[in-house]
Amino acid sequence: MSTVDRSVAGERLRGIPGPGAERGASKRTPDWGRVALQLTASPHIKAPDSTERIMWTVVASLLPVVLAAGWYFGASAWLVIATATLGAVGTERLLSGGASVRDGSAAITGILLGLTLPAGMPLWMVLLGSVFGIAFGKLLFGGLGQNVFNPALVGRAFLQAAFPVAITTWPVPRQGFLAQVGDTFALPLMSPAVDVTTTATPLADMKFEGTATALNDLVLGGTAGSLGETAGILILLGGAYLALRNYLDWRIPVGILGTVALLSAALNLVDPAFPDPLFMIFSGGLLLGAVYMATDMVTSPVTRAGAWIFAAGIGFLVVLIRVWGGLPEGVMYAILLMNAMVPFIDRATQPRVFGTVRGKEGA
Amino acid sequence: MFKRPSLVRLPGVRGMAARPGFRHGVHPPHSKELSAARSIRRMPFPAEVVLPLRQHTGKPARPLVKPGDRVERGDKIAASDGFVSVPIHASAAGVVKSIGWWPHPDGTMAEAIRIQVARFSAQLPRPRMVPHWEGLTPAQVVAAVQEAGVVGLGGAAFPAHVKLQPPPDCPIEFLLVNGAECEPYLTSDHRVMVEYTERVWFGVRIMMHALGVPRCVVGVEKNKPDAIEALRAAAPTDLDVRVEALTVKYPQGAEKMLIHAVTGREVPSGKLPMHVGTVVQNVGSIAAIAEVFETGMPLVERIVSVTGPAIKDPQNLIVPVGTKLRDVLAYCGGLTDDAAEIVFGGPMMGIAQPDLDAPLIKGTSGVVALTKAQARPRTVHPCIQCARCLDACPVFLNPSKLGRLAQAGRYEEMAEHHLADCMLCGSCSYVCPSSIPLSQMFSLAKAAERRRKEQAA
Numbered sequence: 093m094s095t096v097d098r099s100v101a102g103e104r105l106r107g108i109p110g111p112g113a114e115r116g117a118s119k120r121t122p123d124w125g126r127v128a129l130q131l132t133a134s135p136h137i138k139a140p141d142s143t144e145r146i147m148w149t150v151v152a153s154l155l156p157v158v159l160a161a162g163w164y165f166g167a168s169a170w171l172v173i174a175t176a177t178l179g180a181v182g183t184e185r186l187l188s189g190g191a192s193v194r195d196g197s198a199a200i201t202g203i204l205l206g207l208t209l210p211a212g213m214p215l216w217m218v219l220l221g222s223v224f225g226i227a228f229g230k231l232l233f234g235g236l237g238q239n240v241f242n243p244a245l246v247g248r249a250f251l252q253a254a255f256p257v258a259i260t261t262w263p264v265p266r267q268g269f270l271a272q273v274g275d276t277f278a279l280p281l282m283s284p285a286v287d288v289t290t291t292a293t294p295l296a297d298m299k300f301e302g303t304a305t306a307l308n309d310l311v312l313g314g315t316a317g318s319l320g321e322t323a324g325i326l327i328l329l330g331g332a333y334l335a336l337r338n339y340l341d342w343r344i345p346v347g348i349l350g351t352v353a354l355l356s357a358a359l360n361l362v363d364p365a366f367p368d369p370l371f372m373i374f375s376g377g378l379l380l381g382a383v384y385m386a387t388d389m390v391t392s393p394v395t396r397a398g399a400w401i402f403a404a405g406i407g408f409l410v411v412l413i414r415v416w417g418g419l420p421e422g423v424m425y426a427i428l429l430m431n432a433m434v435p436f437i438d439r440a441t442q443p444r445v446f447g448t449v450r451g452k453e454g455a
Numbered sequence: 456m457f458k459r460p461s462l463v464r465l466p467g468v469r470g471m472a473a474r475p476g477f478r479h480g481v482h483p484p485h486s487k488e489l490s491a492a493r494s495i496r497r498m499p500f501p502a503e504v505v506l507p508l509r510q511h512t513g514k515p516a517r518p519l520v521k522p523g524d525r526v527e528r529g530d531k532i533a534a535s536d537g538f539v540s541v542p543i544h545a546s547a548a549g550v551v552k553s554i555g556w557w558p559h560p561d562g563t564m565a566e567a568i569r570i571q572v573a574r575f576s577a578q579l580p581r582p583r584m585v586p587h588w589e590g591l592t593p594a595q596v597v598a599a600v601q602e603a604g605v606v607g608l609g610g611a612a613f614p615a616h617v618k619l620q621p622p623p624d625c626p627i628e629f630l631l632v633n634g635a636e637c638e639p640y641l642t643s644d645h646r647v648m649v650e651y652t653e654r655v656w657f658g659v660r661i662m663m664h665a666l667g668v669p670r671c672v673v674g675v676e677k678n679k680p681d682a683i684e685a686l687r688a689a690a691p692t693d694l695d696v697r698v699e700a701l702t703v704k705y706p707q708g709a710e711k712m713l714i715h716a717v718t719g720r721e722v723p724s725g726k727l728p729m730h731v732g733t734v735v736q737n738v739g740s741i742a743a744i745a746e747v748f749e750t751g752m753p754l755v756e757r758i759v760s761v762t763g764p765a766i767k768d769p770q771n772l773i774v775p776v777g778t779k780l781r782d783v784l785a786y787c788g789g790l791t792d793d794a795a796e797i798v799f800g801g802p803m804m805g806i807a808q809p810d811l812d813a814p815l816i817k818g819t820s821g822v823v824a825l826t827k828a829q830a831r832p833r834t835v836h837p838c839i840q841c842a843r844c845l846d847a848c849p850v851f852l853n854p855s856k857l858g859r860l861a862q863a864g865r866y867e868e869m870a871e872h873h874l875a876d877c878m879l880c881g882s883c884s885y886v887c888p889s890s891i892p893l894s895q896m897f898s899l900a901k902a903a904e905r906r907r908k909e910q911a912a
Contacts, residue, residue, distance in 0.1 A: 128795070129795070129796065129797060129807075129808065129809055129811075130795045130796040130807065130830050130832075131796075131807045131809050132796065132807055132830060132832065133807075133892055133894070133895035133898070134798075134800075134802070134803060134804050134805055134806065134807075134879075134881050134884075134894065134895075135802060135803040135804070135881035135884050135885045135894065136796060136798050136802040136803075136805065136807065136823075136825055136829070136830060137483055137639065137802045137803070137825070137829055137885065138829075138833065138884075138885060138890065139481070139483070139885055139886045139888075141843075141886075141888045142833070142836075142888050142889075142890065143836040143839055143888045143889045144836075145888070146839075146841070146888055195836055197839075235837060236836070236837045236839065237836075237837035237838045237839050237840065237889075238837070338843075341842070389839045389840050389841045389842070390839050390840050392840075394840050394842040394845055394853065394855055394856075395842070395845065395853075396842075442853060443845060443851040443852070443853065444851060445724060445850060445851050445852060445873045445876055446711065446721055446724070446849065446850035446851050446876065447711065447721045447722050447723045447724040447725075447726070447850070447876065448723070448724045448873070
């Protein structure tokens with residue numbers, strides 16, 4: 093929408109001879125000074141929400157989660173998140189020319205990637221992951237709005253493939269604020285130089301040892317895991333706030349968590365050796381994934397029916413991978429797989445046009 | 456009193472009693488308080504009126520006068536050219552100055568008759584016969600309405616008599632009067648319903664007579680309780696009429712949405728209201744038709760809301776058709792310092808005016824002046840697929856998808872995605888957080904598609 097400056101109209105108003113004079117402009121028109129009339133297409137008013145506001149509000153709603161990560165894992169957690177964010181924003185700035193940094197989407201990608209990583213991860217790996225996520229997960233597709241996969245998860249999938257050990261080296265939480273919980277400052281491609289205390293995540297305990305963690309610890313976050321795994325309550329609160337402002341589609345988290353709860357409840361009924369629904373929901377990255385990753389507007393369906401299908405698919409895949417897969421956690425792959433399905437889901441769930449009958453063209 | 460008719464039943468449409476709304480739509484602030492309480496006043500005659508020959512949908516009228524001719528107020532100065540066309544009448548007594556190109560409110564230049572208004576004229580119309588409606592056959596009523604140059608005053612300016620003559624294969628069950636006035640800021644229909652209640656019911660009576668329908672429903676948005684009350688209090692007891700309070704939502708006043716709100720029926724894609732047994736007429740047009748049979752005067756003036764935050768003195772005015780924008784603004788105290796854009800019609804679908812010499816015509820329902828803050832150009836971001844446009848579209852299109860196709864110039868594919876059902880209500884553009892000018896793109900795509908079809912034919 094371009095704006096056309098029609099100061100000519102204003103000049104005519106001041107009585108300066110212009111095209112209006114030949115047309116016999118009314119003499120009674122008072123002198124209002126210069127009026128520049130704009131010409132835009134309708135509608136001429138606009139709802140207050142903007143893409144920037146949506147993105148930056150999402151960033152703000154993530155801040156409590158980031159703070160909690162610092163509380164549990166110390167300053168090294170913040171270093172990881174800050175590095176991921178800088179890497180993402182810097183890559184966006186370098187490769188797409190700058191203007192798109194302001195929309196905030198790169199910052200979200202960086203923070204979310206940071207929250208999926210363990211606290212002690214060497215920073216050079218973190219940086220590499222965020223650069224890869226933005227460059228290959230987003231900009232290669234054409235930038236904001238064009239990408240098929242959630243860029244943060246693309247970055248994480250890359251790290252998982254490249255550094256399978258480092259990304260599953262889980263430091264023990266609450267070692268003190270300034271404790272070095274990992275080989276944070278390792279030089280690229282060097283072997284680890286720092287000995288750190290690590291532990292297993294609740295999901296790994298469940299998968300490989302068959303022991304369940306107490307729900308208390310899961311909900312309140314006193315367990316090992318990635319930075320965003322441990323603040324379930326804060327994630328739910330942030331999600332609820334965003335859903336109330338219509339900044340995320342509530343159907344997706346509700347659908348994912350509902351499907352996981354239903355399926356695991358059914359399995360748990362058949363054989364109590366399977367984890368119970370609450371354990372499933374509060375362990376691992378499910379909450380972060382369901383509330384913040386799967387709801388990425390770009391990589392989720394646009395139709396309401398599609399959102400339910402998408403969510404159910406993710407929930408189903410999460411349970412499948414967690415219970416029968418080789419990995420203890422499957423949220424990332426579940427979301428990425430369903431991301432790839434979005435164009436098909438969208439096509440299959442197009443809304444019925446007013447005044448037509450579904451399935452019949454022209455009606 | 457009013458059973459849900461069973462003419463068209465679409466599967467997928469819930470069989471329900473009247474539901475005072477429709478699905479989707481948007482909620483712009485209605486901002487009607489600026490002029491809602493201002494009584495209708497008559498504006499003094501300007502020094503000159505300009506009457507474009509094209510003021511209605513259909514063929515432009517043919518001029519009957521030549522420069523230098525003396526005309527009285529109400530004289531026919533241009534004749535209708537075919538069935539979908541209406542004559543144009545002098546809106547003020549004076550002398551025809553010229554017939555030539557003049558800025559048209561749609562942004563183009565168009566042929567117009569300029570009349571120098573007689574300065575000391577009492578503006579009395581010539582003595583005329585007032586047709587008595589009861590003695591007229593429906594065909595004669597239709598002819599009288601056409602001869603009076605009445606068009607739909609809601610904005611589209613579709614000749615009113617055409618709607619009064621539905622083809623015989625479309626039985627009409629009831630008349631639907633559109634008093635929704637869902638565009639923000641506009642209050643002219645509201646004031647008509649409050650102040651000219653009797654005239655509205657008289658017009659309904661004539662319309663029902665002409666159409667031969669037994670029932671009438673008047674739909675009014677709930678944010679005009681005084682209008683609903685006035686209409687109900689004055690409702691004729693010998694007719695089967697009903698006033699329906701509708702949910703306040705844009706675009707409640709779109710024909711298809713209004714019909715759905717009142718009957719639960721969906722007008723099939725590509726069809727007209729008459730295909731579901733109804734005729735929709737704007738409440739202002741109804742009052743204009745009543746006036747024809749009250750005074751015998753053709754449509755030479757209309758009621759306009761001149762409003763918006765950038766107007767110093769917002770008002771509802773009776774304005775002679777053809778009054779120039781600058782004269783109307785001058786009468787309303789002028790513009791404020793932060794004025795940026797002047798729109799004919801409402802802010803959702805209206806047309807921005809580049810020229811203060813453009814005249815107000817029969818279809819101009821309002822003049823809305825917006826401030827710099829409202830009209831400021833916004834940065835367009837890429838579509839983030841937030842789906843707000845899908846939730847807003849009242850005809851359930853996928854504007855996000857259509858927008859992508861439009862950007863790629865794939866107009867033929869857009870037709871497959873039901874572009875033809877888009878009525879350019881602007882709801883998608885209104886909600887788009889990325890400020891993508893969706894409805895502007897669709898309007899261009901429609902024009903391109905029309906051209907393509909014309910070339911193919």
